[in-house]
Amino acid sequence: RAYNQEDFEYKKFDITNKDLTNTYIKVNRILSFANPFVQILFNFCFIGIYGLGFYLINNISGNVNFITDKVTNTITNISVVAQYCMQIMQSFVMFAMLFIMLPQASASIKRAVEIINIDTNKDNEEILAFSPDYSNYQNELNSLYDEENKKLQPLIKKFESEYHKKFNYDLIKYQISIMTEKDYEHSSLKKYFNEYNKIHNKYHLKRKEVRAKYRNYVTQNLSSSQKENIINDKFKNHNLKGIIEYKNVSFSYPDTDVPCIKNISFKTNIGETTAIIGSTGSGKSTVVNLIPKFYKVTSGEILLDGVNINELPADIVRDKIGFVPQTALLFKGSIKSNLLFGNKEASDDEIINVLKIAQAYNFVSKLPDGINSFVSQSGKNFSGGQKQRLCIARSLIKKAEIYIFDDSFSALDFKTDAKLRTALKNYTKDSSVIVVAQRVSSILDADNIIVLNEGEIVDQGRHEDLIKRCKVYQDIVASQLDKDEIEKTLKLKERVLNEGGNKDA
Template identity: 35%
Template sequence: MIKHIKPYYLNIMAVVVLTLGGIMLELLLPTLMANVVDIGIVNGDINYILKTGGLMLVFALAAIVLMTGVSFFASKTALGFGRDIRRSLFVNVENFSLQAFDKIGTASLITRSTNDVKQVQDVLNMILRMMTRAPLMLIGGIIMAVTREPGLSVVFLGALPLLAILIFIISRKAIPLFVSLQKKTDKLNLIVRENLTGVRVIRAFNNENHEKKRFDAANLDFRDTGIKVNKMMAVLFPVMMIVMNFTSVAIVWFGAVRIDQGIMQVGNLMAFLQYSMMILMSLIMLSFGFIMIPRAKASMDRINEVLKMENDITDTERPKNVQNGQGTVEFRDVTFRYAGAEKPVIKDISFKAKKGETTAIIGSTGSGKSTLIKLIPRFYDVEKGAVLVDGVDVRELPQETLRAKIGYVPQKASLFSGTVAENLRYGNEEASEEDMWKALDISQAAEFVRNKEEGIKLMIEQAGANLSGGQKQRLSIARALIRKPEIYLFDDSFSALDFKTDARLRAELSKETKDAAIILVAQRVSTVTDADQIIVLEEGEVAGIGTHQELLAENRIYQEIVSSQRAEGEGA
């Protein structure tokens, strides 16, 4: 993360220089005050008192100006650093493969991009303002105190090792708890996110009480860990204040003895007492740092884990080019398994989807249909074999070039907050209003959009919460159509449509996509009957390839699927 701080080195240098200047002025004040007492007051020299007092006032005002500058540059650096880290995280996560998403999880990525960055940002601000100031003041205070009264310095020098040991012990015990606290924040975020996105399901099944108990358990666990940390921290400050007060009492006691013996002057004692308070206050500031830094370190480690994570799907150094307008997809003995899985999800899959043809994939739940579709835009890389687009292995194509050839409609319709037009332009930024209405007509979404007063300016809520499942699917299909790709991938994209709308949509699609290759995953037999070839999957392997009539005559698994759906239709 050091490279994110480098752009701010001038600000950091300004902080150090201004802090050093401010501390030097502050360190001179007790000496000037001692001179006022020992020279001005003792000798009754009013002019000296006024002159030195005026100088003290100037020094104090100058120190205030310098420390204000420190706060300005420190805040500017910390906030800029936080902004840069958040952007790096966002950009890195945007380029993640789905495998990397699965490894960390959405809830944890959100926590790392917000809460963890905030922790590191706050600590950087504190380091620049306090942790830069504290060591300089500590060293300067010790030098000034020892210079004025070497004999009395033994009092507070004896207190320093005690405070250092205390800070070390508490910090060592606190670090594991801070790491645990961040993980529990992840869990809380996960539960809250699931409840907010799944609120309809929770209410439909009357599971509010179950979710409350689940949240309470995570919340109490978070609270208990936080209390453990704060109990440790609660010990630190009272002990430090006791040490400080006893040190002050000891200084006054031994200082009074030295004054009584004529070894020391009153002004010197007052100056020494102020220097000792500066030294001990600098230790308190350092202890603040040792409290905050362990938690920030835990956050920093979590951020670095994301920033250092290498994307397992990258463009080759020597990418190949393909001609536009071909639009063919071929699977050659493809085998794939998810990370950590014992056996492959799909195994030895081979087929070819040609331009102007429709290839349908059907099979039981868990047979690997959606996984097969996700290998084409290279959301995952194959374990064995190859996926080819226009005769070139997708691993040898630039991802941008590959995905520009594809119009993908996911199984779960994903829309973004914004207008209908803005969502459609995700497919093609330069799409005209005419293009949008054409895509809406083909996808059978035009009717419900026209019925809205706003038309294509209709605002869609996050994840399309104000639309039905069928409306979301039709808008997702329109978004893919407006792209005018060479390859269409429909991942069970008609499941929320009624049979009549499904039939109309497929009829219109066949006209619009006659020069493209279509690969669609479906559960309904009625959706795949007109396909040029149907691939039947069973437990990740090809159980048959052919037309509807061929499979109906020869393939047992396809016959079972058809008969089960007919029985359901008759029952209905």
């Protein structure tokens, strides 16, 4: 809807839906004829067996005792043969069902193989740098990439000469995904797509084996204390704690060459709140998602306490972060079990403390079982604001060096929001805090507000400064608050603070 693509998506869905409908109609028509046909065949078979049996009985001759025994044995044999015949025919029916199940199994196993073939070692490749043979590892990988490129080049050249355009695997994959089954069968793209996958998967699995081999070496030959010492050596010269610095960071998602964010530079400080604001699609969430290494930067660098995060294993980086994503997600269990995901060793007193800071203890204490109250899957038995506060409490109990709140106050009313942020200020005085927000009222008191527009920083500073000089920020504020409302918001905030920000809401 945001990109006015409704008609296109409707058509795309309609094509896929009609294709699926036609397939189901075809299958059910075949089954509707197959079932009666099989039943008729069964009945004719039984008629044939019993007809043959009665014919044999009719031709029996001899004395009465002999005839009686012969008829009895014949009837018994007829029943046995009929039962055996039925079991044999049922086996054929079950065998025929295999042909119905095979296409479904084939589609499922393709997806299962895709998941199995994911190279998890690639996502945390920095740990392989601990291997003394790291240069050999890089050489092996590079040689496999070179081999793959040599194999793919003839296929790519043939495609480009036939279609007169540059080969783009992701585009071909997308085009195939929206084709009907009939179009797919007659498309020449299928040939190139399958051949490319065949070559790529072969070398992908080889690279996976190489990464697994070196990872196993590191895991088996280096103790956790040795790895810890290597990591600590990276940090000790900087004498920093919880400071994130972006240096000319640009990033493009894997399926596109267009940068989502460009030349992002800023630095957080201990005990200060850095806020990121901008219109929908300006790249706010993308900026913070790069910190926990959900993605790797395309260019530039992100420093954690002076060390480039690309030099650090993902688990080391994530261990320093308390992250609350846009979607508040709770797991089936209890409130306590959910909060223990943040810190397994936390006591009940610590849990209650963070619930109070997150302004969640007031409603939790009213539940029949308190912190042991039941949480359904995805927290469906709580409201949006309650889920957000519980997720915030889960991140706080970790006592991290860096806290990231990605639009995590959106479902809270202003009074609760103000109390929560005031309590956070005291709790996070030894940490850096990054807040992504849509609502201006949530970031008025931030120490540094970064204004994003189309993936670039247009300005940064405090609210008082930005409202005077930054046009984009002025437009965002004007779309949400007028001058009177800003003053009322600030006065209401002061009143809330005077009431005590660390009290429950």
